[in-house]
Amino acid sequence: MSKMSIMSKSDEPCCPLCGRPFGTARNISRHHLIPMSKGGKKGLTVDMHNICHRKIHATLTNRELKLNYFTIEKLQQL
Numbered sequence: 001m002s003k004m005s006i007m008s009k010s011d012e013p014c015c016p017l018c019g020r021p022f023g024t025a026r027n028i029s030r031h032h033l034i035p036m037s038k039g040g041k042k043g044l045t046v047d048m049h050n051i052c053h054r055k056i057h058a059t060l061t062n063r064e065l066k067l068n069y070f071t072i073e074k075l076q077q078l
């Protein structure tokens with residue numbers, strides 16, 4: 001049980017970052033809340049849109065992710 005998913009009212013899986021449904025499975029990517037290179041290999045992961053995932057890594061370094069942005073709540077404030 002190391003996977004988090006957030007369900008919408010219709011039980012459709014939604015992206016935790018933008019809150020929109022995933023739609024097609026193609027555009028989903030898995031984010032490690034603690035970057036793998038920072039010891040998060042067996043830590044929590046969360047599925048999100050490719051574009052939302054890319055935004056996280058374009059905005060934050062792995063160090064910032066590990067120190068300050070290791071929860072969905074924090075990432076949502078970006």
Ligand SMILES: [Zn+2]
Pocket residue numbers: 015016017018019020048049052
């Ligand atoms: Zn999204």
Ligand SMILES: [Zn+2]
Pocket residue numbers: 030031032053056057
């Ligand atoms: Zn990631």
